[in-house]
Amino acid sequence: MKYLVCSIIALIFGAIIVLNPKGTKKHKFLGYTYVSAMFGLNLSGLGIYNWGSINLFHLFALISLSTIILGLYYVITRHKNWFIYHYYWMSWSVIGLYSALWAEIGTRFFIERYFWWIIIILVILTTFIGSYIINKEAKKLKFK
Numbered sequence: 001m002k003y004l005v006c007s008i009i010a011l012i013f014g015a016i017i018v019l020n021p022k023g024t025k026k027h028k029f030l031g032y033t034y035v036s037a038m039f040g041l042n043l044s045g046l047g048i049y050n051w052g053s054i055n056l057f058h059l060f061a062l063i064s065l066s067t068i069i070l071g072l073y074y075v076i077t078r079h080k081n082w083f084i085y086h087y088y089w090m091s092w093s094v095i096g097l098y099s100a101l102w103a104e105i106g107t108r109f110f111i112e113r114y115f116w117w118i119i120i121i122l123v124i125l126t127t128f129i130g131s132y133i134i135n136k137e138a139k140k141l142k143f144k
Helices: 002-018 025-045 056-077 082-109 112-140
Strands: none
Touching (some): 002 025, 002 082, 002 112, 025 082
16 A cells, blocks of 8 residues: 555656756655655565565666665765756656556556567657656756
8 A cells, every 4th residue: 555655646746846847945845755755665665576576676666766866865965966967867767657657557457468568668658758858858957
């Protein structure tokens, strides 16, 4: 249940963050909520063993945790150009989250025979669309 609740919160807040102005009080509130949900989602996901052992989805949970941790690192340390790194790490964490959504939907609704093909196509589409949005929005930001 924790996994499901954190997933829904992260999906909603992640989309709102991507589509709204950066650096505002609203952004910070939404961001902390998103990060908290992502930590809950990934940590609870690491404890799920539907196929009996550690699998590819556990690896993706660790990668997701890494993007969140790196995104936070740059906010906390404020290294030179921190905003650029924060923006890209957090944006790609949202793309990863939506890619994971396709995998989750796939495991529940597609037969195994087509599962990987459908997931691969949807993840590639999500990555291309996400990359376009990230780069388009990056042009609007004032990187220092």
